[in-house]
Amino acid sequence: MASSTPNVPVPPSHKSVVVRSLTSTTPEERERILKDVEYNIFAFPAGLLTCDYLSDSGTSAMTDVQWAALMRGDESYGRNYGYYCLLDAFRDVFERGDNQKRVFREVVVGTADISFYRKKLLVPYQNGFVNGGLHQLERPNVFIVPQGRCAESLLFSTLVDVIMKEAQQESPPTPVILSNGFFDTTAANAAEAGFELQTFTQPGLGDLFPQDLIGKKNYFKGNIDLVETERYLSEHPGCVTMVLITITNNWAAAQPVSMANIRSVALLAKQAGVPIFFDACRFAENAYFISEYEEGYSKRTIPEIVQEMFSYVDGFTISLKKDGLANMGGVLCFRDKGLFAEKYPDIGFRLKERQILTYGNDSYGGVSGRDLMAAAAGLYEVIKKPYLRSRIAQVQLFAEKLLANGIAVLSPPGGHAVYLDMDMFFYDCDRKPDDFASVGFTLELIKDYGIRAFESGSFAWEWDKKSLIERQKIPNLVRFAVPRHVLSSEHIDYTVAAIKALYNRRHMIPNVQITRGEDIRLRHFQCGMKPVACKPES
Numbered sequence: 001m002a003s004s005t006p007n008v009p010v011p012p013s014h015k016s017v018v019v020r021s022l023t024s025t026t027p028e029e030r031e032r033i034l035k036d037v038e039y040n041i042f043a044f045p046a047g048l049l050t051c052d053y054l055s056d057s058g059t060s061a062m063t064d065v066q067w068a069a070l071m072r073g074d075e076s077y078g079r080n081y082g083y084y085c086l087l088d089a090f091r092d093v094f095e096r097g098d099n100q101k102r103v104f105r106e107v108v109v110g111t112a113d114i115s116f117y118r119k120k121l122l123v124p125y126q127n128g129f130v131n132g133g134l135h136q137l138e139r140p141n142v143f144i145v146p147q148g149r150c151a152e153s154l155l156f157s158t159l160v161d162v163i164m165k166e167a168q169q170e171s172p173p174t175p176v177i178l179s180n181g182f183f184d185t186t187a188a189n190a191a192e193a194g195f196e197l198q199t200f201t202q203p204g205l206g207d208l209f210p211q212d213l214i215g216k217k218n219y220f221k222g223n224i225d226l227v228e229t230e231r232y233l234s235e236h237p238g239c240v241t242m243v244l245i246t247i248t249n250n251w252a253a254a255q256p257v258s259m260a261n262i263r264s265v266a267l268l269a270k271q272a273g274v275p276i277f278f279d280a281c282r283f284a285e286n287a288y289f290i291s292e293y294e295e296g297y298s299k300r301t302i303p304e305i306v307q308e309m310f311s312y313v314d315g316f317t318i319s320l321k322k323d324g325l326a327n328m329g330g331v332l333c334f335r336d337k338g339l340f341a342e343k344y345p346d347i348g349f350r351l352k353e354r355q356i357l358t359y360g361n362d363s364y365g366g367v368s369g370r371d372l373m374a375a376a377a378g379l380y381e382v383i384k385k386p387y388l389r390s391r392i393a394q395v396q397l398f399a400e401k402l403l404a405n406g407i408a409v410l411s412p413p414g415g416h417a418v419y420l421d422m423d424m425f426f427y428d429c430d431r432k433p434d435d436f437a438s439v440g441f442t443l444e445l446i447k448d449y450g451i452r453a454f455e456s457g458s459f460a461w462e463w464d465k466k467s468l469i470e471r472q473k474i475p476n477l478v479r480f481a482v483p484r485h486v487l488s489s490e491h492i493d494y495t496v497a498a499i500k501a502l503y504n505r506r507h508m509i510p511n512v513q514i515t516r517g518e519d520i521r522l523r524h525f526q527c528g529m530k531p532v533a534c535k536p537e538s
């Protein structure tokens, strides 16, 4: 990791000026609460935890600049100014590279007068992801929604309708989406809409990575498998609706995708006449990995890298709760006159109808005006290199401390989370995938230490419902997602010590049974469970 002197960590990128005190609870009290919530960790009250690694989604501490912007939020029904600020922030961040206009600043300080509106906010704009002025009315291509999954649902459900309406045959083939890895809500939304999903993660995610190379090298384990993608596209002409590249690859342990991989898969898709989209939730973190580890990018700025990444795609969905540093918001957009727009000429209007029907008028889409302002400001904060450097360094240091304590983690660590390798954790404990012992680990962690992590293995990925082939692709991990700007080294050290203590008594960690809701889609959010003590080995 970049630092000028060996053994000196990267400098901090921020300081705290507001703090939140934590409530203190005992293990007995937490055990009682666990029982009250049917041992579902999602249902455990956050206010009773010491460290919450459940998700980095919407849990970021915003910067003072974002709070300033938030105070200037406007809740008007038609065209609040957060709408214009967010749209132009998208153009700035995803298209303009280092030539950003940053119009939100004028709105924040209250100097946006009529001439500013006419010259900066209402100007016609086209051929990018965010049409402006009259072009956005004539060819709508950007859709604000409450969060990322709403963007997915809007896109996939509308797209299936359009495909089925246009189909010449009576029973057209099931449309397919190819990806380097579908996030759980993405997969569920696409499947619910009627798509078949094919996941082609580059092989080698679980391969050993030399510990001394952490922070020095990165193999971009989040890449899509180009050979499989090419094969599928040529063997199934006309069946693939889109290629969806998730950056960073949250299905594959938050591993980044390289620019070379993005460029190559975009070319494959183009040759096959298939639109390519990003699931862009952590675009800035992905850009940082490219700048640090990919040949030819060390001298390029983060905004330039982001600009190049997005130059290859026809559209994207994004949750602003991740790299937006915002607490709420999501967006779907597609390139004006790009391949997607060409293939589905009317889709902008269909998307807008559905957006208005389900979320709200297009200029807020279910997001409050103040959150739109916070997100607009946040997009500029997350592309700052010092922020990204300390962000990624914190996650890396967390992983290194675990490794130094003999705890196996998926290496190198990804962007927003550290993943414990639970096969290694329970290596001498004879736990089977449907014992759900990794869930047992997360329950013990809450009970004994007030720390919440997320099982991302046989339980969450529904091992028991999958085919033999699919089962082989399911990793056995527990995820510690690190919220942005929230935790200090003190929290990380406490967590490492707690994990180590549980590792030392791993034989006593209970297995877990599902007691209710086994068959609900995305069951991990709502089913009931109970720990079952496993017999200590003789």
Ligand SMILES: *Cc1c(COP(=O)(O)O)cnc(C)c1O
Residues within 6 Å of the ligand: 057, 147, 148, 149, 150, 183, 185, 186, 246, 250, 279, 281, 319, 320, 321, 322, 329, 330
């Ligand atoms: C979080 C996430 C989503 C969904 O976004 P929400 O805002 O939580 O609905 C989609 N894709 C990826 C990769 C994510 O990490």
